[in-house]
Amino acid sequence: MTTIDRLVGAGVDRIDGPAKVRGTAAYAYEQDPGEPIAHLAVVQSTVNRGRITRLDPSRAEAMTGVLAVLTPANAPRLAGDLASDLPVLQSPEVHYQGQVVAAVVAETSEIAKAAVGGVVVEYAAEVPDVVLSADRDDLYAPEKVMAGFDTDSVIGDVDGALAAAAVTVDATYETPAQHNNPIEMHASMARWDGDSLTLWDANQGPHTIVSDLVKGFALEPGQVRVISPYVGGAFGSKAFTHPNQMLAAMAARVVGRTVVFELTRQQMFSLVGHRTPTIQRIRLGADPEGRLTAISHEVVEHTSKISEFAEQTATATRVLYAAANRRTTHRLARLDVPPPTIMRAPGETPGMFALESAMDELAVALGIDPVELRIRNEPAEDPERHVPWSSRHLVECLRTGAERFGWAGRDPRPRMRTEGRWLVGTGVAAATYPTRRRKADCRISVDGRGRYVVEIDGSDIGTGAWTTLSQIAADALGVGLDAVELRIGDSRLPRAGGAGGSTGLASWGSAVVLTARDLRRRLEEQYGGQLPADGLVVDGGVGGESPHAKTHSMHAFGAHFVEVRVDRDTGEVRVPRATSVYDGGTIVNAKTARSQFLGGFSMGISMALHEESQIDARLGHYVNHDLAEYHIATNADIGELDISWLDEPDELANEIGLKGIGEIGITGAAAAVANAYWHATGLRIRDLPITPGKYFRELGLT
Ligand code: MOS
Numbered sequence: 207m208t209t210i211d212r213l214v215g216a217g218v219d220r221i222d223g224p225a226k227v228r229g230t231a232a233y234a235y236e237q238d239p240g241e242p243i244a245h246l247a248v249v250q251s252t253v254n255r256g257r258i259t260r261l262d263p264s265r266a267e268a269m270t271g272v273l274a275v276l277t278p279a280n281a282p283r284l285a286g287d288l289a290s291d292l293p294v295l296q297s298p299e300v301h302y303q304g305q306v307v308a309a310v311v312a313e314t315s316e317i318a319k320a321a322v323g324g325v326v327v328e329y330a331a332e333v334p335d336v337v338l339s340a341d342r343d344d345l346y347a348p349e350k351v352m353a354g355f356d357t358d359s360v361i362g363d364v365d366g367a368l369a370a371a372a373v374t375v376d377a378t379y380e381t382p383a384q385h386n387n388p389i390e391m392h393a394s395m396a397r398w399d400g401d402s403l404t405l406w407d408a409n410q411g412p413h414t415i416v417s418d419l420v421k422g423f424a425l426e427p428g429q430v431r432v433i434s435p436y437v438g439g440a441f442g443s444k445a446f447t448h449p450n451q452m453l454a455a456m457a458a459r460v461v462g463r464t465v466v467f468e469l470t471r472q473q474m475f476s477l478v479g480h481r482t483p484t485i486q487r488i489r490l491g492a493d494p495e496g497r498l499t500a501i502s503h504e505v506v507e508h509t510s511k512i513s514e515f516a517e518q519t520a521t522a523t524r525v526l527y528a529a530a531n532r533r534t535t536h537r538l539a540r541l542d543v544p545p546p547t548i549m550r551a552p553g554e555t556p557g558m559f560a561l562e563s564a565m566d567e568l569a570v571a572l573g574i575d576p577v578e579l580r581i582r583n584e585p586a587e588d589p590e591r592h593v594p595w596s597s598r599h600l601v602e603c604l605r606t607g608a609e610r611f612g613w614a615g616r617d618p619r620p621r622m623r624t625e626g627r628w629l630v631g632t633g634v635a636a637a638t639y640p641t642r643r644r645k646a647d648c649r650i651s652v653d654g655r656g657r658y659v660v661e662i663d664g665s666d667i668g669t670g671a672w673t674t675l676s677q678i679a680a681d682a683l684g685v686g687l688d689a690v691e692l693r694i695g696d697s698r699l700p701r702a703g704g705a706g707g708s709t710g711l712a713s714w715g716s717a718v719v720l721t722a723r724d725l726r727r728r729l730e731e732q733y734g735g736q737l738p739a740d741g742l743v744v745d746g747g748v749g750g751e752s753p754h755a756k757t758h759s760m761h762a763f764g765a766h767f768v769e770v771r772v773d774r775d776t777g778e779v780r781v782p783r784a785t786s787v788y789d790g791g792t793i794v795n796a797k798t799a800r801s802q803f804l805g806g807f808s809m810g811i812s813m814a815l816h817e818e819s820q821i822d823a824r825l826g827h828y829v830n831h832d833l834a835e836y837h838i839a840t841n842a843d844i845g846e847l848d849i850s851w852l853d854e855p856d857e858l859a860n861e862i863g864l865k866g867i868g869e870i871g872i873t874g875a876a877a878a879v880a881n882a883y884w885h886a887t888g889l890r891i892r893d894l895p896i897t898p899g900k901y902f903r904e905l906g907l908t
Contacts, residue, residue, distance in 0.1 A: 213677040213687060214862065217796035221692075222436065222672045231436045234393040237406040239464040243395070244273055246457050246467040247318035248449075249308035249325045250476065251300045254334035254542040254826035255511075258298040258307060258327060266310055266324035271317035273461045275325060276309040282456050285424035290513035290545045291477070292418060294449045294456070300329060301512045302544040303827045304476025306449050311457045311465060334542045334826030338508045340378070340485045345506060345537040348516035352552065353640075353707065355518045359590055362531030364489075367500035371491025375567045379488065379560035380893040381876075382818040383828070384481040385474060385836060386549050388668075390438025392478050393468040396454035402429045403455055408437050410445040411665050411704020412697035418447035419455060435695040440667040441809075442548035443478040445706040450477065475831035479547025480819060482507040482517050486560040491531075496574045496582050498529035503561060505536045510545040514538070517546070518553035522638055522873065523561050525761060528585035542826060548706070550809055551869035554639055555876075559813075559894060562635035562877030567890065570618070576634050576881070577604050577613060588759035596758040596858040599789035600636060603765040603852065607634075610848055611767035611785035620888035628771040628780075631886025635878035637764030637788070639870040641859050642709050642755070646717035647700035647747035650683070650725050654739040658683055659691045660722075663699040664714035669868055670798025671710060677794060678715045678862060682722035700747065708762070708866030711794060712859065713748065719861040721746030754858035762865035764788040766807065766875055770882035777901030781811050781879060782845040791856040791865035799867055803849045806871020812839035813872070814879035818895050 263275035281295035312318035412432035491500035520534035569576035855863030
C-alpha cells in the first residue's frame with residue numbers, strides 16, 4: 207500500500223493561487239482563440255406558458271454590427287432527444303419565463319445587448335401556475351428521487367407509534383426557492399473547425415457537457431472538446447449543460463466565427479436552474495427519556511413542466527437517528543417554472559433544516575439538552591439499510607463541538623440572556639452528507655528524468671482540486687510536488703465525472719492513487735526500480751463505488767454550535783460566532799478544507815437569514831432577480847467561525863480515506879441558526895429565511 211501521509215494533510219498553498227491573483231488564469235470568457243470574437247445576447251420570454259405568435263427581428267438585424275439574429279424559425283435544428291431546457295430555439299412554445307426566444311450575435315457585447323431591444327416578440331399566454339402548496343390536488347410521487355434514492359421509505363407502524371408516544375412534535379417547515387450565484391456567471395465560448403467543436407466553458411466537469419453537445423449536434427465524441435481549466439465558483443448549476451452551451455455552439459456555426467456568451471447576473475435567475483422550494487411536515491415521537499420511537503418526514507416540492515427534478519430532501523432523515531418506526535416521502539407539483547437543479551447539498555440542505563429544527567423542538571418538549579437528545583438517538587447501524595457504518599463519529603463531533611463552543615451550563619430556557627438591546631441565544635444541529643465515489647480514468651507518464659505528468663478530467667471549481675490532487679499524486683508516486691505536473695479540466699484528458707455530490711476528490715484521487723501504484727509496480731518489476739530512459743506511460747483508474755459501499759453505509763458527519771443575537775427592537779439577526787466540528791475522513795489539505803467548511807457553513811448562514819427567490823404569483827417571474835434584492839451573506843454577516851475536524855480516515859470509503867467535504871458544511875447549518883434564534887427570542891421560525899420582518903410577525907405586531 208502506498209503511503210499517503212507526507213503531503214496529504216499539510217496546508218499546501220493553492221498551486222493556482224498566484225495565477226488567479228495576478229489575473230493570468232484565463233477563465234472561459236477570457237480565452238483568446240486568435241481571431242475576433244463575436245458576442246451573443248438573448249431575448250427572453252416575458253410569459254411563463256404559451257406560444258410565440260409574432261417574432262420580428264428586422265430592426266435588430268438592421269443594426270450596425272449585428273451579425274445574425276437566431277429565432278425558432280431560423281436557428282439550426284438540434285438533433286436527438288435533448289431534455290429539459292436544452293432544445294433551445296427549437297419551437298415557438300414557451301414553458302417558463304426567461305426562456306430564450308431569440309439570440310442576437312454581434313461584433314461586441316454592447317451591440318448584441320442593445321439589439322435585443324430591437325427584437326419584437328408577441329405571445330399568446332396562459333395564466334401561470336407557479337405557487338407550491340401542500341394541498342394541491344395534482345401532487346404526485348416520482349418514480350425515484352435524485353441520486354437513485356427510493357421516493358418513499360416506510361418501516362414499522364409510524365402512526366401507531368406516534369399515537370402511543372409519550373412526547374410528540376408535529377410541525378411543518380418551509381424553505382424557499384434559491385438561486386445558484388457563483389461569482390463567475392455561466393460562460394461559454396464556441397469555435398467550430400469544420401465539423402469539430404471546441405468550447406471553453408464554465409462547468410463542473412467537461413465530460414458531462416460533451417455528451418449533450420454530441421447529442422444535440424449529432425457529432426461523434428471525438429468531434430467535441432470542452433476546456434475548463436479555471437472555474438469561478440460553482441454550487442451545482444454548472445454541473446449540467448444549460449442553454450448557454452447550446453446557444454454559443456449554434457451561433458458560432460451560423461456566423462462562422464468564435465462566439466462567446468456570458469450570462470448576465472439577472473439571467474442567472476432563469477436560465478441555469480434553482481433550488482426547489484420545499485414544504486416539509488415532520489412528526490417525531492419519543493419516550494420520556496427522549497428515545498425516538500417514530501420519525502415521519504413528508505416532503506412537497508416543485509419541478510417544472512418540461513423536466514422532472516425530484517430533490518432527495520428526506521434522505522438524511524433515513525440515516526441520522528435511530529427509531530423503530532420511520533417514514534419518508536417525496537411529492538412533486540409540476541409548475542410553470544424554469545427547471546430546478548442541484549445547489550450545494552441538494553436534499554440534505556433543506557431537509558436537515560426541517561429535521562434538525564424538529565429535533566430541537568423535541569428537546570424543548572422533553573426538557574432534555576439538544577446535544578444529549580442527539581446522543582441518545584445515535585444508531586448503532588444504518589437504521590434503514592441495517593448495515594454497519596464505514597465510520598461514524600457524530601457523537602464525537604457533538605462532544606468536541608460542545609467543549610470548544612462552551613456549551614456546558616447553558617440555561618435551556620429561551621429569552622434568558624440579554625446584552626443591551628441584544629437577545630442572545632445558542633443552538634446546535636448535526637450535519638451529514640453521503641460519501642460516494644464515481645468511475646474515473648487516469649493516465650500517468652514519467653520521463654527519463656523523473657518528471658511525472660498526471661492527466662485526468664477532474665475539475666477545480668474553486669475547491670482546491672488543482673492542489674489537493676497534486677498532493678495525492680506526489681504522495682502516491684513517492685516524489686515531491688515539484689516533480690508532478692497535473693492536467694485537468696479538458697475533455698481530451700482521461701474521462702472522469704464532474705465536481706459534484708462531494709465525489710470529486712474521492713473519485714479522481716482514487717484513480718490517481720491506483721494508477722500511480724500500478725506505475726511504481728511496473729517500474730519495479732520491469733526496470734528494477736530505475737526510470738527507463740524513454741519513460742513510461744500507464745493508463746489506469748477506478749471503477750466507481752467502493753467495494754464496501756454495498757455492505758456499509760458511508761457518510762460524513764458534523765456538528766454546528768451557533769450563537770445568535772437578535773435586536774429586540776428591530777429584529778436584526780447577527781451570528782457573532784459558531785463552532786463546527788467535522789468527521790470528514792482524511793483531510794487532504796488543511797487550508798483548502800477549512801475554506802470548504804467555512805464556505806459551506808457561511809452559505810448555511812446565508813440560507814438561514816437571507817436567501818429567498820420570491821416569485822410573483824400573478825406574473826410568474828422571480829421578482830428579486832439580482833444581487834441587490836436577492837440577499838446573500840457577505841463578509842459583514844460572518845463572525846468568528848471556529849472550524850475543526852477529527853483525524854479519522856475512513857478506511858473503507860476510498861484509497862485516501864477521505865469522505866468528500868464540499869457540501870457537508872451547509873447541511874444542518876440553517877437549523878443551528880434557527881435553533882439559536884429560538885433560544886434567543888422564544889420565537890420558532892419554521893419558514894426560511896429568518897428576516898427581521900418575521901420577528902414582528904411572530905410577535906403579532908404586523
Ligand atoms: Mo453539488 S450541488 O453536488 O454540484
